[in-house]
Amino acid sequence: MAAGFPVAVFEDTVTVRAHGELDLVTAEALKHALAEALRHASPTRPVLVDFSQVTFCDSAGLNALITARIAAETDGTRICLTGLNHQVHRLLEVTGTLPLFTVNP
Template sequence: MTSPFSTSTEPAETGPILTVRGELDVATAPRLRTGIGDLVLAAGQLLVVDLAGVTFCDSSGISALIAARNAAEAAEASIALVAVPARLTRTFALTGLSDFFPTYATAEEAIRQRQGGR
């Protein structure tokens, strides 16, 4: 059974939190790229991408996450991935992307780290 793909965005003090759910693959990655393109990021903000609900991610999905990082950098913002599923964490480690994406257990942890550990 496949999980329907969806995204939602909520504001946070440090920048948007983008929640991704379902299968992130060749069919849905373009929708994520569009959603990222619709975000308004300001210099110094943090884009948090919550992946807790991602049930599958292929190379197209990883490419869309790299595009999110590039969009954040272009806006002079930063990115943090949170609640990264174990399989995706392993893929990041095997491909050398684990150092490319800062990852945290929760959005709150990423935001707290961004704010200097307050």
């Protein structure tokens, strides 16, 4: 577990299980979890961020994702998002950041 968000390392992925509200209060914890995940990730082992337990995400949460995406890009690592609710999906669409991530149902 990294800073409140569990990070699990598997053979083919590294999973971050986000939960609750991703906002100014929790964004730093999400950044730490994503950084931890990226330490174990590679071009053949992407980071999978599970949003199935996320109820809300604002610009601070989005910033944590974009920061991780920039760091991942330098190593050729993908960040995949799964379990997006309508609000999070819409946030990514409106901000034009949806194409930066692989989105799984």
